[in-house]
Amino acid sequence: xxxxxxxxxxxxxxxxxxxxxxxxxxxxxxxxxxxxxxxxxxxxxxxxxxxxxxxxxxxxxxxxxxxxxxxxxxxxxxxxxxxxxxxxxxxxxxxxxxxxxxxxxxxxxxxxxxxxxxxxxxxxxxxxxxxxxxxxxxxxxxxxxxxxxxxxxxxxxxxxxxxxxxxxxxxxxxxxxxxxxxxxxxxxxxxxxxxxxxxxxxxxxxxxxxxxxxxxxxxxxxxxxxxxxxxxxxxxxxxxxxxxxxxxxxxxxxxxxxxxxxxxxxxxxxxxxxxxxxxxxxxxxxxxxxxxxxxxxxxxxxxxxxxxxxxxxxxxxxxxxxxxxxxxxxxxxxxxxxxxxxxxxxxxxxxxxxxxxxxxxxxxxxxxxxxxxxxxxxxxxxxxxxxxxxxxxxx
Amino acid sequence: xxxxxxxxxxxxxxxxxxxxxxxxxxxxxxxxxxxxxxxxxxxxxxxxxxxxxxxxxxxxxxxxxxxxxxxxxxxxxxxxxxxxxxxx
Numbered sequence: 001x002x003x004x005x006x007x008x009x010x011x012x013x014x015x016x017x018x019x020x021x022x023x024x025x026x027x028x029x030x031x032x033x034x035x036x037x038x039x040x041x042x043x044x045x046x047x048x049x050x051x052x053x054x055x056x057x058x059x060x061x062x063x064x065x066x067x068x069x070x071x072x073x074x075x076x077x078x079x080x081x082x083x084x085x086x087x088x089x090x091x092x093x094x095x096x097x098x099x100x101x102x103x104x105x106x107x108x109x110x111x112x113x114x115x116x117x118x119x120x121x122x123x124x125x126x127x128x129x130x131x132x133x134x135x136x137x138x139x140x141x142x143x144x145x146x147x148x149x150x151x152x153x154x155x156x157x158x159x160x161x162x163x164x165x166x167x168x169x170x171x172x173x174x175x176x177x178x179x180x181x182x183x184x185x186x187x188x189x190x191x192x193x194x195x196x197x198x199x200x201x202x203x204x205x206x207x208x209x210x211x212x213x214x215x216x217x218x219x220x221x222x223x224x225x226x227x228x229x230x231x232x233x234x235x236x237x238x239x240x241x242x243x244x245x246x247x248x249x250x251x252x253x254x255x256x257x258x259x260x261x262x263x264x265x266x267x268x269x270x271x272x273x274x275x276x277x278x279x280x281x282x283x284x285x286x287x288x289x290x291x292x293x294x295x296x297x298x299x300x301x302x303x304x305x306x307x308x309x310x311x312x313x314x315x316x317x318x319x320x321x322x323x324x325x326x327x328x329x330x331x332x333x334x335x336x337x338x339x340x341x342x343x344x345x346x347x348x349x350x351x352x353x354x355x356x357x358x359x360x361x362x363x364x365x366x367x368x369x370x371x372x373x374x375x376x377x378x379x380x381x382x383x384x385x386x387x388x389x390x391x392x393x394x395x
Numbered sequence: 396x397x398x399x400x401x402x403x404x405x406x407x408x409x410x411x412x413x414x415x416x417x418x419x420x421x422x423x424x425x426x427x428x429x430x431x432x433x434x435x436x437x438x439x440x441x442x443x444x445x446x447x448x449x450x451x452x453x454x455x456x457x458x459x460x461x462x463x464x465x466x467x468x469x470x471x472x473x474x475x476x477x478x479x480x481x482x483x
Contacts, residue, residue, distance in 0.1 A: 097405040158405055196408065205409040217400040218407065224400075 005177050007170030010138040011077060011103045011163070012037035013177075014145025016047045017185045018101070020075035021192075024052040024063035028082040029115050030171045031105040035077055057082035061089040061100075068098040069206055071197035073149065076100070079167065080107035080121045087125065093160045094129025094222065096207050099152030099192075100160040101145060102130075106268065107167040108354040116355020117167040119268065120320040122296075123328045129222055131161040131229055132296040134267035138175045140248045141165050143240065146180075150189050150236045156228040158194075166269040167355070180244055188243050230298045252300035253292040254307065256282060260289030262313035262370045265333055267293040270317065270358045277363040288367050293329060301336045308337035313374030314346045315366050317358070321350050326382045345374045351385035351394075361395045362386060414461075418445065422464035424479040426457050432476035439468035439477060 005013070011034045015023065023042070025035040041047035050067075054060045057078050064074040078086065083104050093100050106122050108114040122132060131152065135141045141163065148161040165171055198204060210218065234250055241247040249255075253271075256278050257263055264274050271292040281288045291307055291314075293300065308314070314337070318327025325331060330348035337343055349366050352358040362385060373379070386394040435453040447462040448455045455468070455477075469477040 095406060196404065203410075203412065205411075205413065206406060208407040208409040210407050213397045214403070214407075217398065217403055218405075220400045221403070221405060 001181075002176050002178050004174050005138060006033065006172050006174050007135075007138045007141050007165045008033040008105070008172065009037055010142040010177050011145060011165065012041070013179055014142040015075040015101070016041050017142075017180065017182060018075070018146050018149045018189060019073065019186075019191070020047070020049055020101075021072040022050045022052065022064065022067035022074045023076065024054050024060045024067070024074070025076045026054050026057050026060050026078070026082060028057070028079045030107060030167045031077045031079040031082070031103070033171075034103060034105070038075075057085045058089055061086045061093065061102075064100045064102075065089060065093050065096060065098055068093075068100050069096065069198050071192065071194055073192040074100050075102070077103040077105070079105040080109060083121045084109065084124060087128065090125055090128040090130060090160075092207070095218075097158040097222070097225070098160060099149070099158055101148045101152065101163065102160070103141070103145070103163045103165060105167050105171045106164050112354065114354040115167065117169055117269075118319045118353045118355065119164070120353075122162065122164045123320045123322070125162065126297055126328065129159060129226070130297060131159060131226070132164060133161065134164045134294055134296060135166075135170065136269050136272045136292065138170060138173075138177050139246070141170060142177055142179070143244070143246060143248065146185060146189060147233075147236050147240055149192070151229060151232050153192055153194075154232055155195070157225050157232055159222070159225050159229065164268065169269040178246075184243055188240065226298050230300075233295060233298075249292065249294055250300075250303070251295035251298065252303035252307070253290075253294055254303075255290040255292065257289035257291060257307060257310070259287055260311055261287040262315065262367065262374055263289040263291050263307065263311050264315045264317060264363065264366060264370075265291045265293065265329065266317040267296065267329065268319060270319065270352060270363075273358065273360060274363050277360050277367065280360070281364065281367060286367070286371070296329070299332055299336070304333055304336040305340040308340040308344055309342045311344050313370040314344050315349055315370035316346060317349045317351055317366065319352045321353065330382070345370070345378055347373055347378060348382040349385050350382065356386060359395050365394050417460050418463050419447075419458075419460045422459075422462060422482060424464045424466065424481050425459065425462065426464070426466070426468050426477045427480050428455055428457070429476040429478070430454055432474050434474045436473060438471050438473060442467050442471045
């Protein structure tokens with residue numbers, strides 16, 4: 001059934017359709033309406049779940065870890081400073097191999113204080129062992145929530161997942177969303193029953209101390225699981241398409257990349273804008289494409305290597321900046337294509353921090369720039385886009 | 396013996412309680428209670444971070460299987476009746 005809803009309601013409907021059994025959350029702008037809606041579902045009896053209000057995001061994740069250890073399917077949502085407060089327990093969730101699903105409404109880090117979109121909060125958690133899925137539409141937010149449980153709960157993965165929706169651009173903007181039938185979701189996503197869980201009358205300690213002689217083997221297993229998540233995502237999405245008639249492009253969505261000379265690499269809602277720009281530029285005869293990072297963890301390494309052999313230039317747009325290095329997506333794309341046989345020119349564009357609009361005109365100028373530097377060679381590897389005081393004009 | 400990654404569970408799980416670890420073996424000094432000075436205030440019992448003090452008839456008895464010899468009981472005792480003595 002198609003309904004007009006915000007990205008936040010799409011998240012709430014996703015968790016409801018997945019029949020989350022325990023929801024523990026703390027409100028933060030712009031995530032609040034996700035958990036408000038879920039609290040309403042629980043209150044009216046539409047969703048049979050235990051709703052735990054907590055005193056901080058650290059506690060929210062700790063409650064999810066405990067409930068998941070007891071064999072419950074759990075859900076939480078947060079944003080920005082809430083996510084970074086969770087950092088310690090995010091590591092615990094993945095090391096304990098608990099397939100928790102969480103929405104992060106991606107928002108800039110302060111100071112300067114900001115409630116608007118950028119990806120610094122999410123990118124800062126990339127090493128926590130969570131799967132990270134960036135979404136470009138409200139439909140994708142809902143669908144990815146359902147798919148995430150199926151990917152994460154499979155025996156070969158057993159890792160948590162973070163679904164990333166851009167602050168306000170998705171979280172508070174309404175779009176038509178197809179809300180799938182509960183019976184179809186139930187047939188797609190079976191109930192959660194892990195092999196090992198805490199049970200009454202059978203005391204066990206989880207996450208025990210291991211000495212240096214055994215630690216690495218546990219980390220190796222988690223590495224294998226994250227690697228397996230790559231193929232598992234593709235398989236789950238194929239199955240999703242067969243049941244619901246939709247798909248969202250695997251780990252790296254390639255839009256008009258087949259004969260492209262230069263491509264823009266981006267994640268999140270800006271990718272949807274970039275598709276319009278690609279269409280407009282193609283109408284004028286420019287061979288451009290878009291490669292959208294949908295899964296940042298696991299990273300689409302083999303997809304980038306394959307793409308690198310076909311194009312002469314890659315413009316990597318980062319909506320965050322790693323001080324002392326460059327945009328995180330840029331450094332990862334560059335590392336990935338380094339060992340491919342043919343290496344394109346790769347340039348980093350830092351744009352849209354703290355909710356600054358990335359307009360079609362700006363994206364068009366990035367395409368122009370990457371086309372030029374692909375032929376003439378790079379001057380600066382990293383360029384900040386649309387900063388007042390810098391000579392270059394981007395819109 | 397290090398087990399192969401294929402033989403271990405997803406995350407370390409113990410089926411025995413942590414009381415199996417006799418932490419008293421770490422101790423280099425031990426608390427000795429002078430019962431003639433003890434006021435039975437139970438402050439030592441409340442402060443012991445390892446729950447290694449039992450109250451018997453209101454008086455503290457140190458469980459030396461678990462007491463690590465941290466000295467907090469001795470420091471907190473208002474009657475100054477607990478002294479730390481070097482293990483022989």
